[in-house]
Amino acid sequence: MxxxxxxxxxxxxxxxxxxxxxxxxxxxxxxxxxxxxxxxxxxxxxxxxxxxxxxxxxxxxxxxxxxxxxxxxxxxxxxxxxxxxxxxxxxxxxxxxxxxxxxxxxxxxxxxxxxxxxxxxxxxxxxxxxxxxxxxxxxxxxxxxxxxxxxxxxxLHVSETTDLGLSLVATSQARPDEDESITQRIGSSITAMLSDALVVRTSVPATLHLLNVAAGRIDAFWQFAGARADLLPGALLVAEAGGRISDAEGRPWTPASESLLAAAPGVHTDAVATLSR
The missing domain is CATH 3.30.540.10 (Fructose-1,6-Bisphosphatase, subunit A, domain 1)
Incomplete structure:
Protein backbone atom coordinates (compact mmCIF):
# COMPACT_ATOMS: atom_id res chain seq x y z
CA MET A 1 0.00 0.00 0.00
CA LEU A 156 -8.83 -7.10 -7.96
CA HIS A 157 -5.23 -6.67 -9.12
CA VAL A 158 -3.63 -3.75 -10.91
CA SER A 159 -1.91 -4.16 -14.26
CA GLU A 160 1.48 -5.84 -14.51
CA THR A 161 2.65 -3.59 -17.36
CA THR A 162 6.10 -2.02 -17.08
CA ASP A 163 6.09 0.14 -20.22
CA LEU A 164 4.33 3.50 -20.15
CA GLY A 165 4.58 3.56 -23.93
CA LEU A 166 2.21 0.57 -24.06
CA SER A 167 -0.12 1.91 -21.39
CA LEU A 168 -3.69 3.11 -21.41
CA VAL A 169 -3.86 6.08 -19.05
CA ALA A 170 -6.63 8.45 -17.98
CA THR A 171 -7.33 11.78 -16.36
CA SER A 172 -10.31 13.82 -15.25
CA GLN A 173 -11.18 17.38 -14.29
CA ALA A 174 -12.14 17.98 -10.68
CA ARG A 175 -14.93 20.51 -11.28
CA PRO A 176 -16.33 22.72 -14.06
CA ASP A 177 -15.15 26.08 -12.71
CA GLU A 178 -11.55 25.18 -11.98
CA ASP A 179 -8.82 27.76 -11.41
CA GLU A 180 -7.09 28.76 -14.64
CA SER A 181 -3.69 27.60 -13.40
CA ILE A 182 -5.09 24.11 -12.83
CA THR A 183 -6.80 23.94 -16.23
CA GLN A 184 -3.49 24.90 -17.86
CA ARG A 185 -1.73 22.20 -15.86
CA ILE A 186 -4.33 19.65 -16.95
CA GLY A 187 -3.80 20.60 -20.58
CA SER A 188 -0.02 20.37 -20.30
CA SER A 189 -0.20 16.98 -18.60
CA ILE A 190 -2.47 15.56 -21.31
CA THR A 191 -0.07 16.79 -23.98
CA ALA A 192 2.85 15.16 -22.16
CA MET A 193 1.01 11.87 -21.76
CA LEU A 194 -0.05 11.89 -25.42
CA SER A 195 3.68 11.79 -26.21
CA ASP A 196 4.66 9.13 -23.68
CA ALA A 197 1.67 6.78 -23.25
CA LEU A 198 -0.15 4.63 -25.78
CA VAL A 199 -3.66 6.08 -25.33
CA VAL A 200 -5.02 8.85 -23.12
CA ARG A 201 -8.63 8.89 -21.92
CA THR A 202 -10.18 12.11 -20.57
CA SER A 203 -13.60 12.03 -18.95
CA VAL A 204 -15.45 12.29 -15.66
CA PRO A 205 -15.90 10.99 -13.03
CA ALA A 206 -12.54 10.18 -11.44
CA THR A 207 -13.90 7.23 -9.47
CA LEU A 208 -14.67 5.15 -12.54
CA HIS A 209 -11.13 5.59 -13.89
CA LEU A 210 -9.73 4.56 -10.53
CA LEU A 211 -11.94 1.45 -10.50
CA ASN A 212 -10.41 0.54 -13.84
CA VAL A 213 -6.88 1.03 -12.49
CA ALA A 214 -7.70 -1.25 -9.56
CA ALA A 215 -9.09 -3.85 -11.99
CA GLY A 216 -6.01 -3.69 -14.25
CA ARG A 217 -7.93 -2.27 -17.21
CA ILE A 218 -6.16 1.10 -17.09
CA ASP A 219 -2.50 1.43 -16.15
CA ALA A 220 -2.48 4.91 -14.58
CA PHE A 221 -4.80 7.74 -13.61
CA TRP A 222 -3.95 11.26 -12.53
CA GLN A 223 -5.90 14.34 -11.51
CA PHE A 224 -5.05 17.82 -10.33
CA ALA A 225 -7.10 19.17 -7.42
CA GLY A 226 -10.22 17.22 -6.54
CA ALA A 227 -12.62 16.48 -3.72
CA ARG A 228 -12.29 13.80 -1.06
CA ALA A 229 -15.41 12.05 -2.38
CA ASP A 230 -13.89 11.91 -5.88
CA LEU A 231 -10.57 10.38 -4.88
CA LEU A 232 -10.75 8.50 -1.57
CA PRO A 233 -12.81 5.50 -2.77
CA GLY A 234 -10.62 4.85 -5.78
CA ALA A 235 -7.38 5.55 -3.93
CA LEU A 236 -8.17 2.85 -1.38
CA LEU A 237 -9.28 0.40 -4.08
CA VAL A 238 -6.11 0.92 -6.11
CA ALA A 239 -3.85 0.66 -3.06
CA GLU A 240 -5.53 -2.56 -1.92
CA ALA A 241 -5.28 -3.95 -5.46
CA GLY A 242 -1.50 -3.53 -5.35
CA GLY A 243 -1.17 -0.14 -7.04
CA ARG A 244 0.90 2.86 -6.06
CA ILE A 245 -0.74 6.05 -4.81
CA SER A 246 1.12 9.36 -4.70
CA ASP A 247 0.75 12.92 -5.85
CA ALA A 248 1.75 13.76 -9.42
CA GLU A 249 5.32 14.41 -8.31
CA GLY A 250 5.70 11.09 -6.52
CA ARG A 251 5.22 12.33 -2.96
CA PRO A 252 2.90 10.58 -0.46
CA TRP A 253 -0.73 11.41 -1.16
CA THR A 254 -3.25 12.62 1.41
CA PRO A 255 -6.68 14.24 0.98
CA ALA A 256 -4.90 17.59 1.32
CA SER A 257 -2.59 16.96 -1.66
CA GLU A 258 -2.92 19.13 -4.77
CA SER A 259 -2.84 16.16 -7.15
CA LEU A 260 -3.21 12.39 -7.24
CA LEU A 261 -1.50 9.69 -9.28
CA ALA A 262 -2.71 6.09 -9.08
CA ALA A 263 -0.70 3.66 -11.16
CA ALA A 264 0.48 0.13 -11.65
CA PRO A 265 3.85 -0.18 -9.89
CA GLY A 266 5.64 -0.90 -13.16
CA VAL A 267 4.75 2.46 -14.73
CA HIS A 268 4.48 4.73 -11.68
CA THR A 269 8.01 6.13 -11.88
CA ASP A 270 7.71 6.91 -15.59
CA ALA A 271 4.28 8.49 -15.08
CA VAL A 272 5.74 10.77 -12.39
CA ALA A 273 8.51 11.77 -14.77
CA THR A 274 6.01 12.60 -17.53
CA LEU A 275 3.72 14.59 -15.24
CA SER A 276 6.66 16.49 -13.73
CA ARG A 277 7.86 17.89 -17.05
Whole structure:
Protein backbone atom coordinates (compact mmCIF):
# COMPACT_ATOMS: atom_id res chain seq x y z
CA MET A 1 0.00 0.00 0.00
CA UNK A 2 0.99 3.65 -0.29
CA UNK A 3 2.86 5.14 2.65
CA UNK A 4 0.03 7.65 2.99
CA UNK A 5 -2.85 5.16 2.86
CA UNK A 6 -2.13 2.88 5.78
CA UNK A 7 -3.76 -0.29 6.95
CA UNK A 8 -5.97 0.16 10.00
CA UNK A 9 -6.83 -3.51 10.26
CA UNK A 10 -10.28 -4.76 11.15
CA UNK A 11 -10.82 -2.65 14.25
CA UNK A 12 -13.89 -2.76 16.45
CA UNK A 13 -14.85 0.62 17.91
CA UNK A 14 -17.10 1.33 20.90
CA UNK A 15 -19.08 -1.90 20.56
CA UNK A 16 -19.91 -1.38 16.90
CA UNK A 17 -19.50 -3.95 14.13
CA UNK A 18 -15.99 -4.86 13.00
CA UNK A 19 -14.92 -3.21 9.79
CA UNK A 20 -15.41 -6.27 7.57
CA UNK A 21 -19.05 -6.57 8.67
CA UNK A 22 -19.47 -2.83 8.34
CA UNK A 23 -18.21 -2.97 4.76
CA UNK A 24 -20.82 -5.61 3.90
CA UNK A 25 -23.59 -3.35 5.20
CA UNK A 26 -22.10 -0.30 3.46
CA UNK A 27 -22.18 -2.17 0.15
CA UNK A 28 -25.86 -2.97 0.69
CA UNK A 29 -26.53 0.72 1.43
CA UNK A 30 -24.90 2.03 -1.75
CA UNK A 31 -26.73 -0.62 -3.73
CA UNK A 32 -30.07 0.55 -2.35
CA UNK A 33 -29.27 4.18 -3.15
CA UNK A 34 -28.15 3.14 -6.63
CA UNK A 35 -31.52 1.54 -7.28
CA UNK A 36 -33.16 4.91 -6.70
CA UNK A 37 -30.86 6.59 -9.23
CA UNK A 38 -31.42 3.81 -11.76
CA UNK A 39 -35.16 4.45 -11.60
CA UNK A 40 -34.49 8.13 -12.32
CA UNK A 41 -32.19 7.41 -15.27
CA UNK A 42 -33.40 7.82 -18.83
CA UNK A 43 -33.25 10.51 -21.48
CA UNK A 44 -31.30 13.75 -21.40
CA UNK A 45 -32.49 16.21 -18.76
CA UNK A 46 -32.75 19.60 -20.43
CA UNK A 47 -31.71 22.79 -18.66
CA UNK A 48 -31.30 26.35 -19.87
CA UNK A 49 -29.48 28.02 -16.99
CA UNK A 50 -26.87 27.14 -14.38
CA UNK A 51 -29.62 27.35 -11.77
CA UNK A 52 -31.70 24.72 -13.58
CA UNK A 53 -28.65 22.48 -13.89
CA UNK A 54 -27.83 22.78 -10.19
CA UNK A 55 -31.45 22.03 -9.30
CA UNK A 56 -31.42 18.85 -11.41
CA UNK A 57 -28.12 17.72 -9.88
CA UNK A 58 -29.45 18.38 -6.37
CA UNK A 59 -32.61 16.40 -7.07
CA UNK A 60 -30.53 13.30 -7.89
CA UNK A 61 -28.32 13.81 -4.84
CA UNK A 62 -31.29 14.23 -2.53
CA UNK A 63 -33.10 11.18 -3.86
CA UNK A 64 -30.07 8.95 -3.27
CA UNK A 65 -29.21 10.54 0.09
CA UNK A 66 -32.71 9.91 1.38
CA UNK A 67 -31.86 6.22 1.19
CA UNK A 68 -28.10 6.27 1.82
CA UNK A 69 -27.65 8.65 4.74
CA UNK A 70 -30.00 7.06 7.31
CA UNK A 71 -28.54 3.62 6.57
CA UNK A 72 -24.96 4.77 7.08
CA UNK A 73 -25.82 6.80 10.15
CA UNK A 74 -27.40 3.72 11.73
CA UNK A 75 -24.25 1.74 10.99
CA UNK A 76 -21.94 4.31 12.57
CA UNK A 77 -23.97 6.74 14.70
CA UNK A 78 -20.92 8.51 16.10
CA UNK A 79 -19.25 9.14 12.76
CA UNK A 80 -19.30 12.63 11.31
CA UNK A 81 -20.88 13.38 7.96
CA UNK A 82 -19.19 15.44 5.25
CA UNK A 83 -21.97 17.72 4.05
CA UNK A 84 -20.21 19.09 0.96
CA UNK A 85 -19.26 16.39 -1.56
CA UNK A 86 -16.94 18.78 -3.45
CA UNK A 87 -14.95 19.66 -0.33
CA UNK A 88 -11.28 18.75 -0.10
CA UNK A 89 -8.47 18.83 2.43
CA UNK A 90 -7.88 17.03 5.71
CA UNK A 91 -10.72 16.11 8.06
CA UNK A 92 -10.82 16.60 11.83
CA UNK A 93 -9.80 13.57 13.95
CA UNK A 94 -12.22 10.70 14.34
CA UNK A 95 -14.51 8.86 11.95
CA UNK A 96 -16.25 10.46 9.00
CA UNK A 97 -18.52 9.26 6.23
CA UNK A 98 -17.38 10.66 2.88
CA UNK A 99 -20.01 9.93 0.26
CA UNK A 100 -20.97 10.86 -3.25
CA UNK A 101 -24.63 9.93 -3.69
CA UNK A 102 -24.43 10.46 -7.45
CA UNK A 103 -20.82 10.26 -8.59
CA UNK A 104 -20.85 11.30 -12.24
CA UNK A 105 -24.15 13.12 -11.70
CA UNK A 106 -23.74 15.25 -14.83
CA UNK A 107 -23.40 12.06 -16.89
CA UNK A 108 -26.62 10.74 -15.38
CA UNK A 109 -28.43 13.90 -16.47
CA UNK A 110 -27.07 13.54 -20.01
CA UNK A 111 -28.14 9.93 -20.41
CA UNK A 112 -24.55 8.65 -20.21
CA UNK A 113 -23.78 5.43 -18.31
CA UNK A 114 -20.70 6.51 -16.32
CA UNK A 115 -22.11 7.17 -12.83
CA UNK A 116 -22.53 5.44 -9.50
CA UNK A 117 -22.83 5.75 -5.72
CA UNK A 118 -19.87 5.79 -3.32
CA UNK A 119 -19.43 5.64 0.45
CA UNK A 120 -16.11 5.69 2.28
CA UNK A 121 -15.46 5.55 6.02
CA UNK A 122 -12.44 7.65 6.98
CA UNK A 123 -10.79 7.20 10.37
CA UNK A 124 -8.27 9.83 11.46
CA UNK A 125 -7.80 10.85 7.81
CA UNK A 126 -7.17 7.31 6.63
CA UNK A 127 -9.76 5.56 4.42
CA UNK A 128 -10.84 2.42 6.27
CA UNK A 129 -13.37 0.94 3.87
CA UNK A 130 -15.18 1.88 0.70
CA UNK A 131 -18.03 0.63 -1.45
CA UNK A 132 -18.82 1.81 -4.98
CA UNK A 133 -21.96 0.62 -6.76
CA UNK A 134 -22.60 0.99 -10.50
CA UNK A 135 -26.37 0.58 -10.89
CA UNK A 136 -26.47 0.08 -14.65
CA UNK A 137 -24.15 -2.94 -14.51
CA UNK A 138 -25.05 -4.09 -11.02
CA UNK A 139 -21.36 -4.18 -10.07
CA UNK A 140 -20.14 -3.35 -6.58
CA UNK A 141 -16.48 -2.60 -5.87
CA UNK A 142 -15.29 -2.86 -2.27
CA UNK A 143 -12.04 -2.38 -0.40
CA UNK A 144 -11.03 -2.77 3.23
CA UNK A 145 -7.78 -1.33 4.52
CA UNK A 146 -5.43 -4.27 4.90
CA UNK A 147 -8.05 -6.61 3.46
CA UNK A 148 -7.80 -6.26 -0.31
CA UNK A 149 -9.99 -4.91 -3.10
CA UNK A 150 -12.84 -6.80 -4.75
CA UNK A 151 -15.41 -6.65 -7.53
CA UNK A 152 -18.51 -8.57 -6.45
CA UNK A 153 -16.32 -10.70 -4.20
CA UNK A 154 -13.60 -11.39 -6.81
CA UNK A 155 -10.11 -10.06 -5.96
CA LEU A 156 -8.83 -7.10 -7.96
CA HIS A 157 -5.23 -6.67 -9.12
CA VAL A 158 -3.63 -3.75 -10.91
CA SER A 159 -1.91 -4.16 -14.26
CA GLU A 160 1.48 -5.84 -14.51
CA THR A 161 2.65 -3.59 -17.36
CA THR A 162 6.10 -2.02 -17.08
CA ASP A 163 6.09 0.14 -20.22
CA LEU A 164 4.33 3.50 -20.15
CA GLY A 165 4.58 3.56 -23.93
CA LEU A 166 2.21 0.57 -24.06
CA SER A 167 -0.12 1.91 -21.39
CA LEU A 168 -3.69 3.11 -21.41
CA VAL A 169 -3.86 6.08 -19.05
CA ALA A 170 -6.63 8.45 -17.98
CA THR A 171 -7.33 11.78 -16.36
CA SER A 172 -10.31 13.82 -15.25
CA GLN A 173 -11.18 17.38 -14.29
CA ALA A 174 -12.14 17.98 -10.68
CA ARG A 175 -14.93 20.51 -11.28
CA PRO A 176 -16.33 22.72 -14.06
CA ASP A 177 -15.15 26.08 -12.71
CA GLU A 178 -11.55 25.18 -11.98
CA ASP A 179 -8.82 27.76 -11.41
CA GLU A 180 -7.09 28.76 -14.64
CA SER A 181 -3.69 27.60 -13.40
CA ILE A 182 -5.09 24.11 -12.83
CA THR A 183 -6.80 23.94 -16.23
CA GLN A 184 -3.49 24.90 -17.86
CA ARG A 185 -1.73 22.20 -15.86
CA ILE A 186 -4.33 19.65 -16.95
CA GLY A 187 -3.80 20.60 -20.58
CA SER A 188 -0.02 20.37 -20.30
CA SER A 189 -0.20 16.98 -18.60
CA ILE A 190 -2.47 15.56 -21.31
CA THR A 191 -0.07 16.79 -23.98
CA ALA A 192 2.85 15.16 -22.16
CA MET A 193 1.01 11.87 -21.76
CA LEU A 194 -0.05 11.89 -25.42
CA SER A 195 3.68 11.79 -26.21
CA ASP A 196 4.66 9.13 -23.68
CA ALA A 197 1.67 6.78 -23.25
CA LEU A 198 -0.15 4.63 -25.78
CA VAL A 199 -3.66 6.08 -25.33
CA VAL A 200 -5.02 8.85 -23.12
CA ARG A 201 -8.63 8.89 -21.92
CA THR A 202 -10.18 12.11 -20.57
CA SER A 203 -13.60 12.03 -18.95
CA VAL A 204 -15.45 12.29 -15.66
CA PRO A 205 -15.90 10.99 -13.03
CA ALA A 206 -12.54 10.18 -11.44
CA THR A 207 -13.90 7.23 -9.47
CA LEU A 208 -14.67 5.15 -12.54
CA HIS A 209 -11.13 5.59 -13.89
CA LEU A 210 -9.73 4.56 -10.53
CA LEU A 211 -11.94 1.45 -10.50
CA ASN A 212 -10.41 0.54 -13.84
CA VAL A 213 -6.88 1.03 -12.49
CA ALA A 214 -7.70 -1.25 -9.56
CA ALA A 215 -9.09 -3.85 -11.99
CA GLY A 216 -6.01 -3.69 -14.25
CA ARG A 217 -7.93 -2.27 -17.21
CA ILE A 218 -6.16 1.10 -17.09
CA ASP A 219 -2.50 1.43 -16.15
CA ALA A 220 -2.48 4.91 -14.58
CA PHE A 221 -4.80 7.74 -13.61
CA TRP A 222 -3.95 11.26 -12.53
CA GLN A 223 -5.90 14.34 -11.51
CA PHE A 224 -5.05 17.82 -10.33
CA ALA A 225 -7.10 19.17 -7.42
CA GLY A 226 -10.22 17.22 -6.54
CA ALA A 227 -12.62 16.48 -3.72
CA ARG A 228 -12.29 13.80 -1.06
CA ALA A 229 -15.41 12.05 -2.38
CA ASP A 230 -13.89 11.91 -5.88
CA LEU A 231 -10.57 10.38 -4.88
CA LEU A 232 -10.75 8.50 -1.57
CA PRO A 233 -12.81 5.50 -2.77
CA GLY A 234 -10.62 4.85 -5.78
CA ALA A 235 -7.38 5.55 -3.93
CA LEU A 236 -8.17 2.85 -1.38
CA LEU A 237 -9.28 0.40 -4.08
CA VAL A 238 -6.11 0.92 -6.11
CA ALA A 239 -3.85 0.66 -3.06
CA GLU A 240 -5.53 -2.56 -1.92
CA ALA A 241 -5.28 -3.95 -5.46
CA GLY A 242 -1.50 -3.53 -5.35
CA GLY A 243 -1.17 -0.14 -7.04
CA ARG A 244 0.90 2.86 -6.06
CA ILE A 245 -0.74 6.05 -4.81
CA SER A 246 1.12 9.36 -4.70
CA ASP A 247 0.75 12.92 -5.85
CA ALA A 248 1.75 13.76 -9.42
CA GLU A 249 5.32 14.41 -8.31
CA GLY A 250 5.70 11.09 -6.52
CA ARG A 251 5.22 12.33 -2.96
CA PRO A 252 2.90 10.58 -0.46
CA TRP A 253 -0.73 11.41 -1.16
CA THR A 254 -3.25 12.62 1.41
CA PRO A 255 -6.68 14.24 0.98
CA ALA A 256 -4.90 17.59 1.32
CA SER A 257 -2.59 16.96 -1.66
CA GLU A 258 -2.92 19.13 -4.77
CA SER A 259 -2.84 16.16 -7.15
CA LEU A 260 -3.21 12.39 -7.24
CA LEU A 261 -1.50 9.69 -9.28
CA ALA A 262 -2.71 6.09 -9.08
CA ALA A 263 -0.70 3.66 -11.16
CA ALA A 264 0.48 0.13 -11.65
CA PRO A 265 3.85 -0.18 -9.89
CA GLY A 266 5.64 -0.90 -13.16
CA VAL A 267 4.75 2.46 -14.73
CA HIS A 268 4.48 4.73 -11.68
CA THR A 269 8.01 6.13 -11.88
CA ASP A 270 7.71 6.91 -15.59
CA ALA A 271 4.28 8.49 -15.08
CA VAL A 272 5.74 10.77 -12.39
CA ALA A 273 8.51 11.77 -14.77
CA THR A 274 6.01 12.60 -17.53
CA LEU A 275 3.72 14.59 -15.24
CA SER A 276 6.66 16.49 -13.73
CA ARG A 277 7.86 17.89 -17.05
Missing amino acids: SDSIQSTGNAEVAGTAPDADLLTQTAIAVGAAGSVLRERFGGVVRYRTREELMSALAANDDAALDVLRPRLERLRPEAGWVEEELAGGALPPGEWWVVDPAEGNVNHLHGLPEWGVTATLVRDNQPVLTAVHLPLTGETYTALAGGGAYLDGRP
